[in-house]
Amino acid sequence: MKRIYLDNNASTFIDPKVLEVLKQELEVSQGNPSSTHFFGQELKKKLANARSTIASAFNIKPSEIYFTSGATESANLIIRGLLDLSKPIHAVTTSIEHDAVYKTFKDLEKKGLKVSYVKPEKSGSVSLEAIKREVNPNTALIAVMAANNETGVINPIQSIAEFSESLKIPFFVDATQIIGKAAFTLHEGITAFCMSGHKIHGPKGIGMAFIRKKTPFSPLIAGGEQEFGKRGGTENSAAIVALAAAFTRLHESEGAIDRMSYLRDLFEKEILHRLKEVYINGGNPRICNTSNLCFKGVDGEALLTSLDLQGIAASHGSACSSGALKPSRILLEMGLEEKMARSSLRFSLSRFTEESEIREAIQIICTLVENFRSFSKS
Incomplete structure (x- = not known):
């Protein structure tokens, strides 16, 4: 059948050409990118090249990319890292976010965060006006997905970005479902976004968080100085190189x-x-x-x-x-x-x-x- x-x-499923890259990297990659010897430095160069390849896809700085295990970790890194719960702060999100975002906010509510969950219109989209109504002087973060994973409906991200930028409120976008399926322009008002490799014919277990330069945030995973000191643990170098190959294939898939x-x-x-x-x-x-x-x-x-x-x-x-x-x-x-x-x-x-x-x-x-x-x- x-x-x-x-x-x-x-x-x-993984793109055959991306799979070739992954297999090759698994076969030839040796050492640790943090090591100072030849093997480590060769891996470090590959990670830098992969970071640059992905950065060029979004016209961002390579140093604004943090490699993770996927969008769920990235969303947690961004949300938990940007919010300082020692203060009486508030966040605005939607009631239709993926569980990676929705349940993170639910957990933070138990720790004292005040959260407004904006409901969608019947079309499945969240309106800018509905977002505006929930913002107050203590709002420290707005989080809205670019496209819904169940309905595919696209939210007015550009308008929300303009609004958040005007108030200097950090704006986090879950871009996991939109990349490769619709245009995604990174407005200056977008502070951070997340994505997963396995949604764009890359390998599972690899993703990234974009966090705009000079945005203060705390690491989710403490450890070594990997990922600019913001995500401890030896990098999954083979998967990172394969993720860059997946972005290259997206660009080639006219x-x-x-x-x-x-x-x-x-x-x-x-x-x-x-x-x-x-x-x-x-x-x-x-x-x-x-x-x-x-x-x-x-x-x-x-x-x-x-x-x-x-x-x-x-x-x-x-x-x-x-x-x-x-x-x-x-x-x-x-x-x-x-x-x-x-x-x-x-x-x-x-x-x-x-x-x-x-x-x-x-x-x-x-x-x-x-x-x-x-x-x-x-």
Whole structure:
């Protein structure tokens, strides 16, 4: 059975050319970049080159990049590092952030931080006006994701950056889902952002935090002087070099965004044409690869399982400790009824997704949904 992978917002497979780089680095890299001998200094040069490659992608300084294990660590480094809880401070974020951000703020609330969680509009986007209403004289950080991981809806990051800059409030952006799927311009008002390599066809276990120069912050992991003294621990040099290769491949993948957008639109158009009572969760603008669909009257968990048995990988909600699937917090915050949220699945493409795969997935999805609905009526 041929398997069709439509869960790329969870993780992408590694680009074959990036894999070649990773394998080579694992085979030839020896020593520690902090060592003063030949082997260590050769690795140090490779890390510097990788840092420069990634910096050029965002037009930032190499010294503003801090390599981490991924976006979750980066988000914690940024949020916890920027906030001084010895003072009576306040933060503004949204109720639709990824758990890496959302649960970090929930944890800091227990330690005394005051947090405002801005709800999205029905479109799934957070408005600048809603952000403005929550800011007060004690606001020490604004944190808003660039694009939602479940709906793909893009937030007005540039407008929020202009606002935060005017008040000199640090602004943190979770850029994990937008990179490689839509334009991401680093406005001067953006103080920090995070991302993960495995979302852009790089290896798992590597990511980065951008923190603008002269921004004071405390390290999350104490130790040696790695990462300019802000992230202790020997660098994962092979993965860092591979991450830089993944950014190079993004730059080389001309037309990828248009192609993913075409396939996503084809996917939605055909399903909405063939099936009744199917709704797109989230309005435009969206990143090019994401489709969150509600199949009214169909149990999402059962559909997800049936799709997997037919060779299609998608996603639905988040898993709780018991292993049962919960309705999506993001969809509920957007105002969907719990029943509709439970009937929703996310499909996410990559630049390697083929049109033939999309057409086969459309056929399988429509057949399964029709079968579920027929069974429920009988």
